[in-house]
Amino acid sequence: MASLRSSSQPISQTLQIYLKSFDQQHDSLLSPTRNVSFYRHGIPSFRCTVVRISNQAQALIDSIQVSEVPVLSCEEVIKRLRLSRERYKDKQEFPAMYSSVFGGITTDPAAMVIPMDDHMVHRGHGVFDTALIMDGHLYELDEHLDRFLRSASVAKINLPFDRERMRNILIQTVSTSKCREGCLRYWLSSGPGDFLLSPSGCSQSALYAIVIKYLYSSDYSGIKVVTSSIPIKPPMFATMKSINYLPNVLCQMEAEERGCFASIWLDSDGFVAEGPNMNVAFVTKEKELLMPKFDKILSGCTAKRVLALSEELVKKGEIKGVCVRDVTVEEGKRADEMMLLGGGVLVRPVIQWDDQVIGNGKEGPVAQALLNLILEDMKSGPPTVRVPVPY
Numbered sequence: 607m608a609s610l611r612s613s614s615q616p617i618s619q620t621l622q623i624y625l626k627s628f629d630q631q632h633d634s635l636l637s638p639t640r641n642v643s644f645y646r647h648g649i650p651s652f653r654c655t656v657v658r659i660s661n662q663a664q665a666l667i668d669s670i671q672v673s674e675v676p677v678l679s680c681e682e683v684i685k686r687l688r689l690s691r692e693r694y695k696d697k698q699e700f701p702a703m704y705s706s707v708f709g710g711i712t713t714d715p716a717a718m719v720i721p722m723d724d725h726m727v728h729r730g731h732g733v734f735d736t737a738l739i740m741d742g743h744l745y746e747l748d749e750h751l752d753r754f755l756r757s758a759s760v761a762k763i764n765l766p767f768d769r770e771r772m773r774n775i776l777i778q779t780v781s782t783s784k785c786r787e788g789c790l791r792y793w794l795s796s797g798p799g800d801f802l803l804s805p806s807g808c809s810q811s812a813l814y815a816i817v818i819k820y821l822y823s824s825d826y827s828g829i830k831v832v833t834s835s836i837p838i839k840p841p842m843f844a845t846m847k848s849i850n851y852l853p854n855v856l857c858q859m860e861a862e863e864r865g866c867f868a869s870i871w872l873d874s875d876g877f878v879a880e881g882p883n884m885n886v887a888f889v890t891k892e893k894e895l896l897m898p899k900f901d902k903i904l905s906g907c908t909a910k911r912v913l914a915l916s917e918e919l920v921k922k923g924e925i926k927g928v929c930v931r932d933v934t935v936e937e938g939k940r941a942d943e944m945m946l947l948g949g950g951v952l953v954r955p956v957i958q959w960d961d962q963v964i965g966n967g968k969e970g971p972v973a974q975a976l977l978n979l980i981l982e983d984m985k986s987g988p989p990t991v992r993v994p995v996p997y
């Protein structure tokens with residue numbers, strides 16, 4: 607039975623409850639006897655000796671803050687990394703990762719780490735991209751890879767391998783993961799070196815890739831958006847996919863704080879730009895599919911594919927035409943339909959923007975038709991957009 611001897615000071619109620627519910631699955635992962643101090647608000651609260659400890663209790667102790675900072679061997683670090691992964695493995699699964707630093711693929715989430723001295727970590731000198739995995743195929747891998755290489759070129763990051771080798775590595779990483787539904791994320795960085803600003807001390811650029819397993823959400827209900835008060839990135843940075851996503855994170859947080867799904871950026875001239883990780887499109891009163899130009903925002907692979915697929919709706923007479931140009935806020939807010947487009951959302955109808963209800967306040971038919979086209983394309987589109995993964 608797990609036990610814990612404490613000094614005379616009272617233990618916090620949470621801890622007491624926790625310790626009472628100690629299960630029988632104690633492990634000897636940590637040394638059987640250990641002195642720990644607990645801090646509350648930075649003040650030592652009590653000291654105790656942990657005789658035996660379960661994973662759950664360890665998690666709690668770590669979250670409270672242990673005063674003694676242990677010096678760990680590599681093996682101990684790996685053990686602890688594995689333990690920390692255990693704690694949130696239900697949230698996301700990472701079945702495979704590639705790193706050019708160790709020159710291979712690992713399936714052990716504890717080993718999925720990147721060096722602290724990598725310039726991407728401490729200076730933000732890196733670019734990234736994604737590709738969805740659907741039915742054992744990588745969707746629009748080549749489009750994403752092209753954008754990835756364009757971003758790397760703007761960021762002046764040399765490629766560690768040629769495009770074909772990178773492509774093969776990405777496909778092999780997915781193959782090793784055995785994941786058939788989820789997404790692949792990959793980064794190019796100026797690589798490990800030193801902690802200076804210039805990357806001249808980095809001997810070799812680095813490629814990292816990770817597979818994230820999840821089931822796609824089937825929630826395509828209409829959502830609300832707000833205009834972002836966070837400044838949009840200047841065009842040079844907005845048109846590339848660098849890892850500098852702080853404005854995007856703050857833009858997303860702002861939406862969540864205001865009870866909305868996403869925030870919408872306006873560009874420096876006040877025209878509709880994009881969301882933090884999605885593009886926007888409208889259906890005008892004249893039944894035209896309208897999208898903002900891509901010269902100051904990210905050229906979304908989903909948006910581009912939607913533009914191509916929407917020709918089918920033109921042929922069927924469901925829309926009159928397709929247009930990419932500057933869009934004013936007023937025009938956007940009085941559109942019949944508004945939608946968000948991106949790898950994460952696919953096509954998501956917007957039913958309210960700030961205080962303005964869009965159209966009749968319901969999900970529109972064009973957004974629904976475009977969603978169906980994209981889903982169909984992901985499942986059975988041409989080989990140019992579906993790269994089979996040889997498992």
Ligand SMILES: Cc1ncc(COP(=O)(O)O)c(C=O)c1O
Nearest residue numbers: 883884885904906907908948949
């Ligand atoms: C800023 C931004 N705009 C648009 C998009 C949509 O791009 P895609 O359709 O390629 O996912 C993303 C994707 O992450 C993004 O980060």
